[in-house]
Amino acid sequence: MLIQLTVITLCPTAVFAKQNDRPGYENSEFRISLFPRTVNQTIAFYTGRGFPSVALEELKPMCFITIGVSNKGKERVWFDLNDWHFKSTHGEGTRRLRPEWTQRWNEIGLEKRFQSTFRWTLMPEKMGLYAYEGEGGNITLLRTDKPITITGTIRVGNDKSRRFPFSINNVLCARDE
Amino acid sequence: MTLRLNLFTLLLILFSANIGAKELPRGLIHLDNSLAKNFIVSDYDGKQYELKSSKGKWVFLHFWASWCGPCRKEMPILYKLQKQLAGKPIDIVLINTAEDEDTIFSFLGTVAPDLHSYMDKDGALTEIWAPRGLPTTFFIDPQGRKRFLALGGRAWDEPLYQDFISALLKSK
Numbered sequence: 001m002l003i004q005l006t007v008i009t010l011c012p013t014a015v016f017a018k019q020n021d022r023p024g025y026e027n028s029e030f031r032i033s034l035f036p037r038t039v040n041q042t043i044a045f046y047t048g049r050g051f052p053s054v055a056l057e058e059l060k061p062m063c064f065i066t067i068g069v070s071n072k073g074k075e076r077v078w079f080d081l082n083d084w085h086f087k088s089t090h091g092e093g094t095r096r097l098r099p100e101w102t103q104r105w106n107e108i109g110l111e112k113r114f115q116s117t118f119r120w121t122l123m124p125e126k127m128g129l130y131a132y133e134g135e136g137g138n139i140t141l142l143r144t145d146k147p148i149t150i151t152g153t154i155r156v157g158n159d160k161s162r163r164f165p166f167s168i169n170n171v172l173c174a175r176d177e
Numbered sequence: 178m179t180l181r182l183n184l185f186t187l188l189l190i191l192f193s194a195n196i197g198a199k200e201l202p203r204g205l206i207h208l209d210n211s212l213a214k215n216f217i218v219s220d221y222d223g224k225q226y227e228l229k230s231s232k233g234k235w236v237f238l239h240f241w242a243s244w245c246g247p248c249r250k251e252m253p254i255l256y257k258l259q260k261q262l263a264g265k266p267i268d269i270v271l272i273n274t275a276e277d278e279d280t281i282f283s284f285l286g287t288v289a290p291d292l293h294s295y296m297d298k299d300g301a302l303t304e305i306w307a308p309r310g311l312p313t314t315f316f317i318d319p320q321g322r323k324r325f326l327a328l329g330g331r332a333w334d335e336p337l338y339q340d341f342i343s344a345l346l347k348s349k
Contacts, residue, residue: 116300
């Protein structure tokens with residue numbers, strides 16, 4: 001399970017072809033895939049990296065969704081998570097951002113090496129993907145049992161001139177059976 | 178003397194420009210030729226490496242972590258590459274991001290036991306180099322300039338990448 005999680009996190013292209021039933025969005029320019037993680041999956045991953053229990057407790061109320069964005073062509077593909085919205089029937093979903101995580105980790109005295117590992121497993125906030133490049137990582141929302149709609153815009157081209165709005169509906173935080 | 182030095186520099190630039198002009202293998206991109214900042218890292222035996230000690234040689238600077246799937250896949254290829262390029266004017270420098278000795282030792286033991294890696298214990302060096310993800314490889318030229326970046330794991334044993342590395346070594 002750990003290997004599967006890491007492969008999905010860092011090599012989304014390897015997984016896309018296998019799991020077409022996953023929520024996502026695809027057009028001729030790019031592909032977005034989502035992999036909601038259960039609490040057990042998330043805790044298992046970070047336990048495997050040696051995270052202390054006090055840090056693991058911080059992760060439990062959160063809904064981890066691994067996102068993969070893949071450039072299908074030769075033009076650059078740009079994403080900026082600031083342009084993305086995560087809405088449930090309760091309104092805007094609360095995404096915990098990198099500075100908030102850093103603040104919390106510092107408050108509990110989490111070692112720098114664990115903070116570094118955690119940051120590397122988060123989705124970059126913004127990036128311009130090169131030809132055929134894929135990038136993946138987690139976004140963290142406050143856990144909810146309501147369906148979430150993710151909307152946003154991807155820009156394509158060296159000058160970012162082509163805009164592609166997208167919407168992904170009915171994304172659910174994964175639950176352990 | 179100054180003229181000779183300038184001529185030498187010019188020749189180096191011309192050779193380097195030749196690599197730059199050629200189309201790069203898939204997954205490699207040009208960097209901005211800025212000077213790489215010096216750093217010192219240690220391995221789990223305390224042996225140190227300083228970037229400036231590689232002056233005059235290319236540096237294959239590779240950031241990785243054991244939890245990263247593509248890193249795991251690439252390690253045996255890197256080991257072959259390390260053996261193949263021994264004695265050539267290129268240093269292969271692996272840097273693990275923010276893991277401890279035991280993790281690195283046991284991980285390498287299963288995927289590439291003789292592969293050598295340095296440790297970025299708190300992840301600070303990786304933050305400075307800001308790879309686009311893990312794994313990432315930077316190519317630093319013999320003058321210490323950041324020249325190319327490999328996105329993610331690459332099949333370095335394939336002809337396309339072998340030719341690229343051979344061209345680097347010929348360019349000095």
